[in-house]
Amino acid sequence: MPISIDIKSIEKRFVLRHTRSMKETFLWLLKGRRGDLYKKFSALEGVSFTVEQGETVALLGFNGSGKSTLLKHISGVMLPDAGTVRTRGRVAGLIEVGAGFHPDLSGRDNVFLNGSILGMSEKEIREQFDSIVEFSEIGEFIDTEVRFYSSGMYLRLAFAVAVHTNPDIFLIDEILAVGDEPFQKKCLAKIKELNEAGKTLVVVSHDLDMVSKVCDRGIVLERGRVVMDGEVGDAIAHIRAS
Amino acid sequence: MKMDVSTPDDGTVGLVSPGRGAGLRDVLSSRFLLKLLVDKEIKVRYRGSVIGLLWSYVKPGVQFIVFYIALGIFLGLEQSARNPGGLPNYAIYLFSGIVLVNFFSEALGNASRSIVMNGGLIKKIYLPRELFPVSAIWVSAIHFLPQIIILIVACLFAGWTPSVLQLGAAVVGFVIVALMATGLGLIFGAVNVYFRDAENLVDLLLMVATWASPVLYAWTTVRDQLGQTALNIYLLNPLTVGVETFHYAFWMPTADQTQALPPSFLSLWVPIALALSIVTLVLGQLLFRRLEGRFAQEL
Numbered sequence A: 001m002p003i004s005i006d007i008k009s010i011e012k013r014f015v016l017r018h019t020r021s022m023k024e025t026f027l028w029l030l031k032g033r034r035g036d037l038y039k040k041f042s043a044l045e046g047v048s049f050t051v052e053q054g055e056t057v058a059l060l061g062f063n064g065s066g067k068s069t070l071l072k073h074i075s076g077v078m079l080p081d082a083g084t085v086r087t088r089g090r091v092a093g094l095i096e097v098g099a100g101f102h103p104d105l106s107g108r109d110n111v112f113l114n115g116s117i118l119g120m121s122e123k124e125i126r127e128q129f130d131s132i133v134e135f136s137e138i139g140e141f142i143d144t145e146v147r148f149y150s151s152g153m154y155l156r157l158a159f160a161v162a163v164h165t166n167p168d169i170f171l172i173d174e175i176l177a178v179g180d181e182p183f184q185k186k187c188l189a190k191i192k193e194l195n196e197a198g199k200t201l202v203v204v205s206h207d208l209d210m211v212s213k214v215c216d217r218g219i220v221l222e223r224g225r226v227v228m229d230g231e232v233g234d235a236i237a238h239i240r241a242s
Numbered sequence B: 001m002k003m004d005v006s007t008p009d010d011g012t013v014g015l016v017s018p019g020r021g022a023g024l025r026d027v028l029s030s031r032f033l034l035k036l037l038v039d040k041e042i043k044v045r046y047r048g049s050v051i052g053l054l055w056s057y058v059k060p061g062v063q064f065i066v067f068y069i070a071l072g073i074f075l076g077l078e079q080s081a082r083n084p085g086g087l088p089n090y091a092i093y094l095f096s097g098i099v100l101v102n103f104f105s106e107a108l109g110n111a112s113r114s115i116v117m118n119g120g121l122i123k124k125i126y127l128p129r130e131l132f133p134v135s136a137i138w139v140s141a142i143h144f145l146p147q148i149i150i151l152i153v154a155c156l157f158a159g160w161t162p163s164v165l166q167l168g169a170a171v172v173g174f175v176i177v178a179l180m181a182t183g184l185g186l187i188f189g190a191v192n193v194y195f196r197d198a199e200n201l202v203d204l205l206l207m208v209a210t211w212a213s214p215v216l217y218a219w220t221t222v223r224d225q226l227g228q229t230a231l232n233i234y235l236l237n238p239l240t241v242g243v244e245t246f247h248y249a250f251w252m253p254t255a256d257q258t259q260a261l262p263p264s265f266l267s268l269w270v271p272i273a274l275a276l277s278i279v280t281l282v283l284g285q286l287l288f289r290r291l292e293g294r295f296a297q298e299l
């Protein structure tokens, strides 16, 4: 199987204190940039793994363990300080509900905007438009400004657009939680369908039962390090045990 | 080229690093998204407003009338029997410069804020970030259009008969200013992510820009008051050159072509200004690409 995501020993360090004064920065520059200007900490340390095309991977770990940060590296939003990330094909990320949605625009305008942001062409969006609206079950609200939407409706439209971008790699970060039961089921069915079509899936979720239904493989992060990579059942057992 | 056929494909062929775009070239290939972002900007700005885009006619119109009355009549800059040293058709002189400076101010001001303003998106989804400054410039160009129309109407009333060369000069002048605004917009937009001082610095710059170009007075004042060297430095400012091309195209044909351009203006200063603004754009793109890697974590 061809490789879909290839991650080689990436490091990511963040600064702990962002506020900086001109004076501090100036002195630091004068001293020839010696030392760190800010206190830093590692959000990702020596993370390596490869995902083959068509795999379903769950990223697990406690709050702040670096899961979202890792997804942002796969989608290209962030670049690693060291190491390499490589991917194949179109990546669609549902990192947060409603990213790329503008509250003052109607649902219709937002479908176009969001679809285009996720890399669809004008033609693709026009072709898929009805199918997107149908999947979202938004119905007549499609011409309402999305700031009047409930958070579930937001999710529905965002998810509908994302699955219609026909991505090769689909990243989902903890967003299904706001959908109601029937819609969650529908999403899971759609995700399975995408997977059967050979798409790669990376899911971040604290809902371990859901994850065990969707994913085959589990990767556990702990303070930015991979501590476990194997069968999803074993990964969940590892999380539950710690 | 020798191909090594013996190595089996280990599945890594065709992998690419995400998040490393091709800069402004990516903007060209995402024209549809650019259009949507521009439409969004226009829609959002005039949301709930009754006269909508008409505001972009009203604002410069009022600005123009105020300046004209205060400076042209009260301060006596308009040429008249009592003031033979004044400029003929001062109203058109003023307006043709103001529209271009307005465009520059709006374009640069919005481009400088565009990255921080769209931070929510930039943090979550990867897309060519140059789209945001470029769409800010585009929106300003759309607002510039009604002003140009008002200007042309006023010119026609004043008996405007421009030559092709004059019209061409104005187009080049606009391009100079637009490139300059894009280049500076990329620079300040990127720096603003790290130091919010940048947008205040831009405001300051723009305030100075109105006075550092021959908008309210004629370029001859600079030569007469400060001498030839000062004039040369003055003409190194691409905005000054842009404004002068607009005077050349819109005002001079209404003022009996009496007023002269600065010496070797078309043959020397226009090419210099064009080169400077292209250099600014290239530098802006380079700096932007250096800084954009850390946008997502700094916003």
Ligand SMILES: Nc1ncnc2c1ncn2[C@@H]1O[C@H](COP(=O)(O)OP(=O)(O)OP(=O)(O)O)[C@@H](O)[C@H]1O
Pocket (backbone or CB within 6 Å): A014, A015, A016, A043, A061, A062, A063, A064, A065, A066, A067, A068, A069, A070, B296, B297, B298
């Ligand atoms: N831009 C940033 N600047 C500084 N620190 C950051 C930044 N982004 C994330 N962090 C830090 O990196 C760590 C990992 O964050 P991340 O969002 O990846 O965690 P997570 O595993 O997704 O957690 P959760 O389960 O709560 O979503 C956290 O300590 C967070 O504070």
Ligand SMILES: [Mg+2]
Pocket (backbone or CB within 6 Å): A067, A068, A069, A173, A174
């Ligand atoms: Mg997270």
